[in-house]
Amino acid sequence: MNASDHRASFRPAQGEIPTSPGVYRFSDRHGRVLYIGKAKNLRARLANYFQPMHSLMPRTRTMLSIAAKLDWTVVATDTESLVLEHTWITEYKPPFNVQFKDDKTYPYLAVTLREEAPRLVITRNERIRGARYFGPYPKVWALRETTALLQQAFPIRTCNDADYQRAMSSGKPCLAGQIGRCSGPCSQKLTIEEHRARVGELVSFLGGSDTSHLKALQRAMREAAADQRYEDAARLRDQAQAVEHVMEKNAVVLGLDVNLDVFGLRSDELAAAAHQFIIRGGRIRGERSWIVDVELDDSPETLLEQVLQSAYEGEREPPPQILVPQLPANAPALEEALGARRPRRGRVRVRIPERGDKVQLMDRAMRNAGEHLIRHKLKRAADLTARTDALAELQRALGMDEAPLRIECIDVSHLQGTGVVASLVVFEDGLPAKGAYRKYRIEQTTDDTDSIHQVVSRRAAQLNAAREAGEQPTGVYRDRPQLLIVDGGEPQVKAAARALSEAGITDIALCGIAKRLEEIWLPGDPFPVILPRTSEALFLVQRVRDEAHRFAITFQRQRRSTSISSRLSEIPGLGPKRVQALLKYFGSVARLRAASLAELAAAPGVGPKLGEQILAHLQSDSGAGAKLGAQVEAEQGEELGA
Numbered sequence: 176m177n178a179s180d181h182r183a184s185f186r187p188a189q190g191e192i193p194t195s196p197g198v199y200r201f202s203d204r205h206g207r208v209l210y211i212g213k214a215k216n217l218r219a220r221l222a223n224y225f226q227p228m229h230s231l232m233p234r235t236r237t238m239l240s241i242a243a244k245l246d247w248t249v250v251a252t253d254t255e256s257l258v259l260e261h262t263w264i265t266e267y268k269p270p271f272n273v274q275f276k277d278d279k280t281y282p283y284l285a286v287t288l289r290e291e292a293p294r295l296v297i298t299r300n301e302r303i304r305g306a307r308y309f310g311p312y313p314k315v316w317a318l319r320e321t322t323a324l325l326q327q328a329f330p331i332r333t334c335n336d337a338d339y340q341r342a343m344s345s346g347k348p349c350l351a352g353q354i355g356r357c358s359g360p361c362s363q364k365l366t367i368e369e370h371r372a373r374v375g376e377l378v379s380f381l382g383g384s385d386t387s388h389l390k391a392l393q394r395a396m397r398e399a400a401a402d403q404r405y406e407d408a409a410r411l412r413d414q415a416q417a418v419e420h421v422m423e424k425n426a427v428v429l430g431l432d433v434n435l436d437v438f439g440l441r442s443d444e445l446a447a448a449a450h451q452f453i454i455r456g457g458r459i460r461g462e463r464s465w466i467v468d469v470e471l472d473d474s475p476e477t478l479l480e481q482v483l484q485s486a487y488e489g490e491r492e493p494p495p496q497i498l499v500p501q502l503p504a505n506a507p508a509l510e511e512a513l514g515a516r517r518p519r520r521g522r523v524r525v526r527i528p529e530r531g532d533k534v535q536l537m538d539r540a541m542r543n544a545g546e547h548l549i550r551h552k553l554k555r556a557a558d559l560t561a562r563t564d565a566l567a568e569l570q571r572a573l574g575m576d577e578a579p580l581r582i583e584c585i586d587v588s589h590l591q592g593t594g595v596v597a598s599l600v601v602f603e604d605g606l607p608a609k610g611a612y613r614k615y616r617i618e619q620t621t622d623d624t625d626s627i628h629q630v631v632s633r634r635a636a637q638l639n640a641a642r643e644a645g646e647q648p649t650g651v652y653r654d655r656p657q658l659l660i661v662d663g664g665e666p667q668v669k670a671a672a673r674a675l676s677e678a679g680i681t682d683i684a685l686c687g688i689a690k691r692l693e694e695i696w697l698p699g700d701p702f703p704v705i706l707p708r709t710s711e712a713l714f715l716v717q718r719v720r721d722e723a724h725r726f727a728i729t730f731q732r733q734r735r736s737t738s739i740s741s742r743l744s745e746i747p748g749l750g751p752k753r754v755q756a757l758l759k760y761f762g763s764v765a766r767l768r769a770a771s772l773a774e775l776a777a778a779p780g781v782g783p784k785l786g787e788q789i790l791a792h793l794q795s796d797s798g799a800g801a802k803l804g805a806q807v808e809a810e811q812g813e814e815l816g817a
Contacts, residue, residue, distance in 0.1 A: 195250075282299055294331065392415040433520075439543060464543060568712035600726055623671070655683070664694075
């Protein structure tokens with residue numbers, strides 16, 4: 176049965192699908208839910224899944240090839256569909272939906288308000304019934320220091336439940352109370368009502384930087400000193416200092432009445448990293464980062480929508496304002512859904528910061544998200560088990576006889592068809608062998624496929640020469656790879672295969688990786704190999720390709736810089752040092768060409784006479800100048816695009 180017939184087995188009849196908002200589910204023949212989605216118009220959305228297979232994304236094709244059943248649930252509004260979709264994704268964990276990977280649980284400060292005598296505890300359990308949470312916090316050791324200060328500033332119960340019950344039933348203070356470490360009702364020094372009032376002051380302070388408690392302590396300290404109760408004054412002084420230290424640990428970043436969360440998001444083709452700053456009372460009260468697996472070609476807007484819903488699961492309450500780098504998909508419906516999770520269904524506004532301190536906070540969140548994504552990729556790349564699995568999986572996917580312990584990758588780089596160069600990078604045992612990297616200049620070429628053919632031919636000639644000379648593997652450039660990767664799709668792979676065939680090389684496997692969909696192309700195969708987006712093999716091939724691209728771009732920019740300096744050195748009276756000084760002063764060749772005589776004369780080491788010569792040379796050489804300006808303009812455009 177072909178793919179079209181397979182879909183026909185579960186395709187609904189024409190007109191059966193409603194045009195209402197709703198949530199749909201694809202399941203396999205065992206009943207496992209594969210993918211959950213939502214739509215404003217179910218009929219229009221589901222029709223997309225029954226287009227010709229070649230027009231669908233690879234991951235969508237894979238999901239449909241496994242699916243055996245399609246169900247949907249009609250709801251009244253877009254907001255209901257948003258809430259129901261997230262609820263089902265959380266419950267069923269479909270493999271083709273966005274997957275959130277939090278590599279650790281973050282510590283919180285929790286006040287156990289449900290207990291008769293509440294306590295302040297450090298916990299990673301987010302489901303303590305009746306507890307009020309503050310955080311999360313990134314460093315548990317810093318949280319312990321803060322907790323010690325808070326216990327000193329707000330003396331409340333610290334003993335465990337067994338000691339507390341024993342002390343309350345016997346009427347004798349617990350051990351912690353006897354040595355002054357516990358200030359709960361079990362110490363017999365205050366009532367349960369007085370203790371709860373003290374806990375209320377602590378919650379108010381943590382929730383909004385309430386300074387009334389500090390002022391009350393300072394006032395009581397002065398009164399005790401005036402009454403010559405110096406021991407009481409010293410105790411109150413220590414408590415006031417502890418409150419001040421806690422307040423210093425959380426620097427004010429916004430107004431004291433500002434409560435909001437800031438989300439940064441950085442992503443590549445396979446994964447994304449989210450970073451959240453938790454701002455309460457104008458202070459950064461907590462932060463956390465987590466990794467998201469990107470599936471089914473999720474757009475940043477859709478991904479951000481899922482991130483926001485994930486951030487407020489369970490007992491987590493969204494603040495009245497959320498700052499994001501771009502508006503998520505279905506922003507109004509998302510605001511309504513998040514607002515329903517606030518007490519009394521308060522409104523939640525999702526906004527993009529435009530100016531001032533909020534923009535700076537967003538920049539910090541984006542920077543932290545980017546660094547977390549880099550750490551995640553480096554950690555994954557350095558994992559020996561993951562590298563071994565990647566090589567074994569790649570061997571199976573490409574049908575190789577042995578694992579590709581040495582991989583070489585070739586990438587071609589040019590600037591609008593000029594300055595063509597190529598790079599060759601080497602990975603051994605899944606790690607870069609930078610000492611074996613090589614650069615190629617390509618003087619004449621017709622297109623990318625011709626450039627690939629030239630480079631592979633030159634590399635093949637070197638490998639053949641090394642074999643004929645009987646050279647043994649040494650871990651350097653002459654060693655023979657098991658796998659050669661080219662950056663590109665079917666045309667580039669055909670060009671590389673032709674070059675290997677012409678050189679008589681048959682023992683080196685070949686493939687290409689096309690960037691847009693990350694599919695793997697093999698010689699002579701009309702259809703690409705689609706690796707799972709969570710696979711270690713795809714992650715390895717992507718790293719190798721990205722490293723080859725980086726190395727080629729770096730080489731080409733070095734050549735362009737040398738070429739531009741050579742052009743400027745042709746101006747009479749200018750030597751290499753003055754050329755560099757001019758470029759640094761004006762910032763670019765385009766600005767140098769547009770400069771007036773006065774601006775040229777004002778440049779360091781130029782003066783009026785040399786300025787006239789430079790201006791006259793630039794004006795007379797208008798053709799070369801125009802070409803140079805176009806080159807620089809294109810270079811700046813490429814930099815912006817990168």
